[in-house]
Amino acid sequence: xxxxxxxxxxxxxxxxxxxxxxxxxxxxxxxxxxxxxxxxxxxxxxxxxxxxxxxxxxxxxxxxxxxxxxxxxxxxxxxxxxxxxxxxxxxxxxxxxxxxxxxxxxxxxxxxxxxxxxxxxxxxxxxxxxxx
Numbered sequence: 001x002x003x004x005x006x007x008x009x010x011x012x013x014x015x016x017x018x019x020x021x022x023x024x025x026x027x028x029x030x031x032x033x034x035x036x037x038x039x040x041x042x043x044x045x046x047x048x049x050x051x052x053x054x055x056x057x058x059x060x061x062x063x064x065x066x067x068x069x070x071x072x073x074x075x076x077x078x079x080x081x082x083x084x085x086x087x088x089x090x091x092x093x094x095x096x097x098x099x100x101x102x103x104x105x106x107x108x109x110x111x112x113x114x115x116x117x118x119x120x121x122x123x124x125x126x127x128x129x130x131x132x
Contacts, residue, residue, distance in 0.1 A: 010079070
């Protein structure tokens with residue numbers, strides 16, 4: 001029961017952090033807005049949180065494998081904090097919206113960047129801990 005509570009708390013913190021990243025990115029983008037608001041912007045905030053979250057989970061997984069982290073703490077931080085921080089659903093919807101908005105190159109770059117950079121960040125996290 002305690003692990004579930006910690007996952008919930010971590011999820012709350014993670015979603016608030018993701019909201020902060022998205023808000024900061026939107027504020028920065030609003031200062032430089034020159035395109036029509038009908039054209040979907042490149043979802044840089046989503047890319048940033050997914051890369052950071054993937055790297056974080058790589059580090060956490062490495063710590064778990066090296067017995068430096070207990071399973072309940074790993075679950076709270078990975079499923080809770082990182083799970084609330086990262087976003088697969090926003091990533092996929094953004095890709096579809098970019099494609100439908102005729103920003104096909106941006107859609108492909110978005111998918112490849114999230115996937116490739118996410119994998120690289122997770123591997124880097126494991127490498128930092130010395131697991132790979």
